[in-house]
Amino acid sequence: MLSFLCVKRIVAMLTLLTLMFISTSRTLAHADYVSSEPPANGTVTKAPERVVIVFSQELKPEGNIIRVTDARGNQVDRGDTTLDRNDPNRKTLVVSLNPGLSDGVYTVNWKNASIDGHSETGRFRFTISTGATQAAAPLPATSGEEAPWLALLAAGLGALLIGWVLRRRAVRPLELSASRRWDAPVGRSQGEIVSDQPSC
Numbered sequence: 038m039l040s041f042l043c044v045k046r047i048v049a050m051l052t053l054l055t056l057m058f059i060s061t062s063r064t065l066a067h068a069d070y071v072s073s074e075p076p077a078n079g080t081v082t083k084a085p086e087r088v089v090i091v092f093s094q095e096l097k098p099e100g101n102i103i104r105v106t107d108a109r110g111n112q113v114d115r116g117d118t119t120l121d122r123n124d125p126n127r128k129t130l131v132v133s134l135n136p137g138l139s140d141g142v143y144t145v146n147w148k149n150a151s152i153d154g155h156s157e158t159g160r161f162r163f164t165i166s167t168g169a170t171q172a173a174a175p176l177p178a179t180s181g182e183e184a185p186w187l188a189l190l191a192a193g194l195g196a197l198l199i200g201w202v203l204r205r206r207a208v209r210p211l212e213l214s215a216s217r218r219w220d221a222p223v224g225r226s227q228g229e230i231v232s233d234q235p236s237c
């Protein structure tokens with residue numbers, strides 16, 4: 038049976054939890070990066086004409102910027118960052134790029150202005166690789182004198198690594214069982230403490 042005091046406690050607890058939930062969801066509600074085209078850390082095989090970034094929250098029409106630079110730091114976007122008109126939810130930014138960008142790594146820096154007044158910044162990279170770069174990529178063959186030393190060095194390092202891995206494997210089962218043994222009672226005792234408390 039629930040006493041009057043008990044009901045009061047439950048109501049207070051629920052109110053507190055609700056307030057906590059509301060405050061957390063508010064602070065978490067920024068316009069964060071969700072996805073982009075080209076994707077972050079992705080490689081495209083054709084020079085893109087624009088960079089599109091989707092965020093988690095509606096953005097203001099002003100105060101957003103996407104800046105795209107090449108490996109030397111030169112700006113390659115056209116400075117025309119806008120809300121993407123194709124997105125009725127106003128969560129998408131778009132900027133156009135100089136035509137015919139060459140193969141390489143590009144950096145995207147962005148700053149947005151969320152409808153809630155918050156501003157977030159971030160950056161990511163993408164790579165353009167049309168195949169022209171790949172043809173130039175193969176490393177020059179090592180000379181006949183260097184190769185044996187390199188092979189010996191690699192073999193030595195490999196042996197060391199294998200030895201280390203084998204030793205780790207021999208030790209690990211003990212570590213694991215020990216940690217399991219320690220983990221289980223802790224979890225159980227915490228549960229006991231909670232359930233041992235008088236219900237009100």
Ligand SMILES: [Cu+2]
Pocket residue numbers: 063064065066067068151153155
């Ligand atoms: Cu916010």
